[in-house]
Amino acid sequence: MKYLALISLLMSPVGFASDHYIPLKDSHRNEQYQAVDISSEASWVAFVEFKNGQLKLWVRHITTGQQANVMMLEPNQGNRFDNFEWIDDDTVLVRYVDAHNARLARFNVALGSRGIKADSHILDSVESVVHPLRDDEDHILVMSDRNWAVGSEVYRVNVQQKLQPQFVSSNRVSGDLKHGYYYVANANGEVLLALTNNDVQRLMYRESVNEQWKVGLEYDSSDFYLEPLARIGAHTLAALTNKDSDTLVVREFNMQTQSLGSVVYQQEGFDIVDAQFDENGNLEHVIYLEKGQPKTLYFSGDGTPLTEGGTFSQVSASQDGSAVIQYTESETNPGAFWMLREGERSLLFKRYPSLEPYALRSSEVFSFERDGAEIDAMLTLPAPERSNGVLLVNPHGGPIGVADGLGFNPKVQYYLSRGYAVLRVNYRGSAGKGKAFEQLGVGEQGRGIEADIQAAVSRVKSRIDFDYTCAIGASYGGYSALALTILYPDDYQCAVSGFGLSDLGLLFHQTNYFSAGPGAERVKNTYGDAPDQDLEMRTRSPFYLADQINVPVFLYGGLKDQVVDIEHLHRMALRLKQLDKPHHAVVFRHSGHGHDNWIPEQFELSLVDHFIRSTLQLELPEGEENRGTLGQELFRAGAHLTGLASDDWMASNHILSRQVLAEAVELDYPAAHEWLGNLKEKGLGGSVDKEAAFALYLRGHELGHRNSSFALAKAYYEGNGTEVDREAAKLLLYDLATGQDKAAISARSHLHKWGL
Numbered sequence: 001m002k003y004l005a006l007i008s009l010l011m012s013p014v015g016f017a018s019d020h021y022i023p024l025k026d027s028h029r030n031e032q033y034q035a036v037d038i039s040s041e042a043s044w045v046a047f048v049e050f051k052n053g054q055l056k057l058w059v060r061h062i063t064t065g066q067q068a069n070v071m072m073l074e075p076n077q078g079n080r081f082d083n084f085e086w087i088d089d090d091t092v093l094v095r096y097v098d099a100h101n102a103r104l105a106r107f108n109v110a111l112g113s114r115g116i117k118a119d120s121h122i123l124d125s126v127e128s129v130v131h132p133l134r135d136d137e138d139h140i141l142v143m144s145d146r147n148w149a150v151g152s153e154v155y156r157v158n159v160q161q162k163l164q165p166q167f168v169s170s171n172r173v174s175g176d177l178k179h180g181y182y183y184v185a186n187a188n189g190e191v192l193l194a195l196t197n198n199d200v201q202r203l204m205y206r207e208s209v210n211e212q213w214k215v216g217l218e219y220d221s222s223d224f225y226l227e228p229l230a231r232i233g234a235h236t237l238a239a240l241t242n243k244d245s246d247t248l249v250v251r252e253f254n255m256q257t258q259s260l261g262s263v264v265y266q267q268e269g270f271d272i273v274d275a276q277f278d279e280n281g282n283l284e285h286v287i288y289l290e291k292g293q294p295k296t297l298y299f300s301g302d303g304t305p306l307t308e309g310g311t312f313s314q315v316s317a318s319q320d321g322s323a324v325i326q327y328t329e330s331e332t333n334p335g336a337f338w339m340l341r342e343g344e345r346s347l348l349f350k351r352y353p354s355l356e357p358y359a360l361r362s363s364e365v366f367s368f369e370r371d372g373a374e375i376d377a378m379l380t381l382p383a384p385e386r387s388n389g390v391l392l393v394n395p396h397g398g399p400i401g402v403a404d405g406l407g408f409n410p411k412v413q414y415y416l417s418r419g420y421a422v423l424r425v426n427y428r429g430s431a432g433k434g435k436a437f438e439q440l441g442v443g444e445q446g447r448g449i450e451a452d453i454q455a456a457v458s459r460v461k462s463r464i465d466f467d468y469t470c471a472i473g474a475s476y477g478g479y480s481a482l483a484l485t486i487l488y489p490d491d492y493q494c495a496v497s498g499f500g501l502s503d504l505g506l507l508f509h510q511t512n513y514f515s516a517g518p519g520a521e522r523v524k525n526t527y528g529d530a531p532d533q534d535l536e537m538r539t540r541s542p543f544y545l546a547d548q549i550n551v552p553v554f555l556y557g558g559l560k561d562q563v564v565d566i567e568h569l570h571r572m573a574l575r576l577k578q579l580d581k582p583h584h585a586v587v588f589r590h591s592g593h594g595h596d597n598w599i600p601e602q603f604e605l606s607l608v609d610h611f612i613r614s615t616l617q618l619e620l621p622e623g624e625e626n627r628g629t630l631g632q633e634l635f636r637a638g639a640h641l642t643g644l645a646s647d648d649w650m651a652s653n654h655i656l657s658r659q660v661l662a663e664a665v666e667l668d669y670p671a672a673h674e675w676l677g678n679l680k681e682k683g684l685g686g687s688v689d690k691e692a693a694f695a696l697y698l699r700g701h702e703l704g705h706r707n708s709s710f711a712l713a714k715a716y717y718e719g720n721g722t723e724v725d726r727e728a729a730k731l732l733l734y735d736l737a738t739g740q741d742k743a744a745i746s747a748r749s750h751l752h753k754w755g756l
Contacts, residue, residue: 020357020358020417020623020625020626020629021417021418021621021625021626021629021630022355022358022413022414022417023629023632023633024414024602024605024606024633025602026352026354026355026358027355027410027413027414028410028411028414028598028601028602028605029354029598030050030075030598031050031334031335031351031352032049032050032051032349032350032351032352032353032354033047033048033049033050033337033349033350033351034047034048034049034050034081034351035047035048035081035083035084036315036316036325036337036348036349037084037085037086037092037315037316037325038062038086038316038317038318038323038324038325038339039086039088039089039090039092039318040086040087040088040089040134040318040319041089041318041319041320042062042318042322042323042341043061043062043063043089043090044059044060044061044062044086044089044090044092044109045059045060045062045325045339045348046058046059046060046084046086046092047060047337047348047349048081048084050075053074053075054072054073054074054075055072055073055074055075055079055080055081056069056071056072056073057069057070057071057072057081057084057094058070059092059107059109059116059118061111061116062323062339064111066111066115066116067116068109068115068116068118070107070109070118070120071094071096071105071107071120073096073098078097078100079096079097079098079099080096080097081094081095081096082095082096082097082102083095083128083129085129085132086132086134087132087133087134087140087159088134088137090108090109090110091106091107091108091109091137091159092106092107092109093105093106093129093132093140093159094106094107095128095129103122103123104122104123104129104142104163105120105121105122105123106120106121106123106159106160107119107120107121121159121160123159123162123163128142128143129141129142129143130142130143130154130183130185130191131185131189131191133156133189134319136189138158138159138160139156139157139158139159140156140157140159141154141155141156141157141173141185141189141191142154142155142157142163143155143183144163144167150178150179151177151178151179151180151181151196151198152180152181152183153167153172153174153177153180154172154173154174154183154185154191155167155171155172155173155174156171156173157171173190173191173209174191174194175191175206175209175212175213176212176213177194177196177204177213178196178198179196179197179198180194180195180196180204181195181196181197182194182195184228184229184230184231186230186231186279187279190208190209191209192205192206192207192208192209192231193205193228193231193237194213195228200218200219200220201218201219201220201221202215202216202217202218202219203215203216203217203218203219203226203228203239203253203255204216205237205255207234207235214255215258216237216253216255216258217253217258219243223243224241224242224243224244225240225241225242225243225248226239226240226241226243227239227240227241228253229250229275229277230277230281231281232252232277232281233252233281235254235255235256236252236253236254236255236261237252237253237255238250238251238252238253238264238275238277238281238283239251239252239253240272240274240275241253241260242271242434242435243260244260245263245266245434247266247267247269247270247271247272247433247434247435248271248272248273248434249263249264249265249266249272250263250264250265250266250272250275250283250286251263251264252264264283265283265286265297267286267288267297269433269434270288270289270432270433270434271288271289271431271432271433271434272286272287272288273287273288273289274286274287275287276314285297285314287313289403289405289431289432312326312327312328312338312340313326313327313328314326314327315327315337322341322342323339323340323341324339324340324341325337325338325339325340325348326338326339326340326345329351329407329408330362330406330407330408331360331361331362331363331380331406331407331408331409331412331413332360332361332362332408333360333408334350334351334352334355334360334408334410335350335351335352335408336348336349336350336351337349337351358413358417359383359417360408360413360416361380361381361382361383361413361416362380362406363378363379363380363406363424364378364379364380364381365377365378365406366379366459368455368456368459370451370452370455371448371451373428373437373440373452374433375425375426375427375428375452375455375456376425376426377423377424377425377426377456377459377460378404378406378423378424378425379421379422379423379460380412380416380421380422380423380424381416381421381464382416382417382418382419382420382421383416386416386417386419387419387421388418388419388420388618388619389466389467389468390419390420390421390466390467390468390469390470390612390616390618391420391421391422391423391457391460391461391466391468391469391470392415392420392421392422392423392470392471392472392612393423393425393453393457393469393470393471393472393481393484393492394412394422394423394424394472394473394477395424395425395427395449395453395471395473395476395477395480395481395484396424396425396426396430396473396476396477397473397474397475397476397477398429398430398431398475398476399427399429399430399441399445399449399476399480399526400429400438400441400442400525400526401429401430401431401438402430402431403426403430403431403432404424404425404426404430411605412424414605415609418609419618420612421464421466423456423457423460425452425453425456427441427448427449427452427453428440428441428444428448428449428452429441429442429444429449442525442526442527442528443527443528444528445476445479445480445483445504445527445540446479446483446487446539446540446541447540449480450480450483450484450487450488453480453484454484454487454488454491457469457488457491467616468493468494468616469491469492469493470492470493470494470495470496470612470615470616471484471485471492471494471495471496472495472496472608472612473496473497473498473500474497474498474499474500474594475498475499475500475501475563475564475593475594476500476501477498477500478496478497478498478499478500478501479497479500479501479502479504479542481495481496481497481500482495482497482500482502482542482549482553482572483540483542485549485550485551485553486542486545486548486549489548489550489551492551493551493615493616494551494552494553494554494611494612494615494616495549495551495552495553495554496553496554496608496611496612497542497553497554497555497556497572498555498556498557498604498608499556499557499558499561499563499564499593499594500555500557500564500568500569501541501542501564501568502541502542502543502568502569502571502572503537503541503542503543503544503568503571503572504527504537504538504540504541505537505538505541506565506567506568506571507523507527542572543568543571543572543575546572546575546576546579546581547579549576549581550581552581552582552583552611552615553572553576553581553582553583553584554583554584554585554586554607554608554611555569555572555573555583555584555585555586556569556585556586556587556588556604556607556608557569557586557587557588557591558587558588558590558591558592558593558594558595559587559588559589559590559591559651560590560591560592561591561592561593562592562593563592563593564593566587569585569587570585572585573585584611584653584655584656585653586607586641586650586651586653586656587650587651588600588603588604588649588650589648589649589650589651590648590649599649600649600650602633602636602637603636603637603640603649603650606633606634606636606637606660607637607656607660610634610637610659610660610663613663614659614663620663620666620667627667627668628667628669630667631664631667631668631669631672632664632669634660634661634663634664634667634669634672635661635664635669635671635672635675637660638657638660638661638663638664638672638675638676639657639661639671639672639675641653641654641656641657641660642654642657642675642678642679642684644675644678653685654679654684654685654686655685655686656685657679657684657685658676658679658680658684658685658686661675661676661679662676664676665696665699668703670700670703670704670705670708671700671705671707671708672700673696673697673699673700673703673705673708674696674697674700674705674707674708674711676696677692677693677694677696677697677700677708677711678693678711680692680693680696681693681720681721690715690720690721691721691722692721693715693720693721694712694715694720694721694722695721696708697709697711697712697715698712700712701732706736706741706742706743706744707742707743709732709735709736709743710732710733710736710743710746710747710750712732713728713729713732713733713736713747713750714729714750716728716729716732717729717750717754726754726756729754729756730751730756732747733747733750733751733756734747734751737751
């Protein structure tokens with residue numbers, strides 16, 4: 001849970017100028033500024049920037065504002081900056097991945113008369129930095145797994161030298177502990193806490209670095225959660241746990257008696273997700289979730305709560321705490337880094353500067369009780385003048401132990417800018433309200449979970465009129481979208497299931513992992529157990545209930561999905577085809593259970609939007625800018641569905657490609673005319689229609705699209721869809737021949753080939 005140092009916190013809405021569509025290239029992309037860290041004496045900040053296709057690590061001198069790029073990576077082959085940390089006021093350690101190799105680099109920075117000088121030294125690979133040892137100029141503590149049979153160990157190493165030769169027993173500071181994978185060092189850099197895993201999970205501790213490790217607790221991690229936070233007494237540590245409690249709480253743990261002690265802090269009814277202690281063992285702050293919204297509660301030295309801010313979270317601080325880097329985020333703020341110094345807060349960076357021109361929308365949170373459980377929901381409405389009258393009911397995945405929140409959500413903002421309203425429901429089983437609430441969702445798929453969602457839908461519709469309602473979700477949310485249309489057929493006009501389950505029983509059989517052992521237990525702990533599990537699950541599986549689906553369905557999935565096998569999509573699509581039910585199915589070739597690249601995610605959203613608009617016969621947007629944005633996005637998705645593009649993000653689907661490109665043509669997007677014309681000329685996805693292809697090439701030419709002009713020249717020369725007119729072909733080719741683009745090269749080649 002350490003990533004929660006950057007947890008999303010709600011802030012007041014920010015006003016933006018434009019109410020145009022948010023282009024996918026701006027909403028679904030890498031953030032421009034990704035991380036910030038301050039040096040020990042607050043002289044420097046280091047930060048990562050992604051711009052113009054490059055990842056750059058910068059250092060900025062705080063007083064003068066001068067900055068320098070000290071390292072650059074091409075963001076391919078998995079290249080990335082994992083983390084970086086100042087070990088003193090002028091030395092920053094950087095852990096990065098370059099060409100699949102994890103490495104560690106040290107940079108010494110200095111401000112001179114000619115600007116910033118940065119001396120670099122590439123070190124060896126390590127798993128992680130355990131402690132920076134800021135009082136020791138040359139040394140740090142690192143974790144390395146040099147011997148896989150022993151597990152990871154911690155070493156004190158000199159950063160001025162190569163690391164690998166230093167991984168020797170004389171430098172090892174983790175003692176003789178074996179099978180360790182997680183270590184905690186105190187403020188003095190002493191490694192006194194660890195977690196090990198060798199068939200069983202153990203919390204290990206020792207009184208000092210000179211003593212032997214002892215077992216603090218041996219436990220099964222599937223029974224409860226336990227994360228050591230800090231040593232707060234001679235024999236006591238603070239831990240985040242839900243052992244013997246309904247929610248995650250901060251609790252004392254006595255390592256000698258191997259027993260939990262008093263609760264340090266709990267927030268009634270809500271999980272604590274992170275906590276920070278000072279070097280004296282005093283609680284500084286906790287973060288908890290309330291109705292999906294992370295809130296921060298700060299404490300004085302005696303443990304008294306100070307303020308309940310909920311706006312800013314600390315990311316980094318100077319050694320004396322006089323300067324602090326803070327982060328803030330909300331639905332209407334995609335994220336920003338700030339510096340707090342001497343009571344003054346100043347903006348450092350906005351994570352997504354490209355989104356500043358667009359109007360972002362915030363949600364209304366409401367709660368209700370159903371069947372003994374309090375259910376929270378979030379309704380987000382588009383600007384009134386933008387509304388298309390469609391409510392998207394968007395169940396989250398999981399379903400157990402996952403929840404929707406109020407941080408920035410680019411997918412929701414995308415739909416809002418297109419005019420859709422979005423309803424999200426934290427149904428029974430969702431995270432944030434303790435184990436008892438999560439347990440309520442076990443075995444309730446196709447039952448109580450969907451009843452919770454539908455109850456929220458009914459409450460919304462009782463006060464707001466919508467023309468249409470569409471269920472849309474991914475993973476379990478994809479299953480739920482189909483289930484809602486089966487259970488409540490009168491309320492939905494379409495369904496979208498992404499990476500979604502269709503046959504619950506298939507979960508037990510899709511791989512050996514799920515057919516026996518921990519995988520099977522995990523499925524049972526989510527979907528329930530029964531004497532004849534397969535037959536029982538059929539009564540809740542859309543695949544077996546497909547005859548009850550009476551709305552158009554859009555399915556998409558990842559060919560490499562190891563969580564919900566692509567077989568779920570293929571079975572569902574085949575069954576819908578057998579029943580002659582209107583549907584489309586798209587397979588993303590390189591995606592697993594979700595996308596690891598922005599390009600297929602952009603295609604996904606474009607295709608979902610197209611499916612809903614075409615199914616419900618919604619009007620296309622007015623205004624040149626919005627039409628251009630939509631036309632370009634539809635063209636890119638439609639072109640890649642043809643199987644004729646230079647890459648293969650999606651398996652070809654010519655029927656759907658024709659429909660998507662036809663909509664782009666209706667928006668007069670120039671390139672779409674050539675691609676749709678090509679499909680019609682070749683009879684892909686429908687009948688051959690050379691006259692229609694010719695008309696499309698002609699219109700593309702009139703719009704100035706050079707490849708359409710070349711296709712038009714070929715049609716004139718060969719008489720495809722028109723009378724042969726080689727003089728017209730010659731004139732077109734001569735006009736195209738200048739330049740080095742594809743059309744120019746093809747034109748010169750064909751002038752020679754045809755002797756024109």
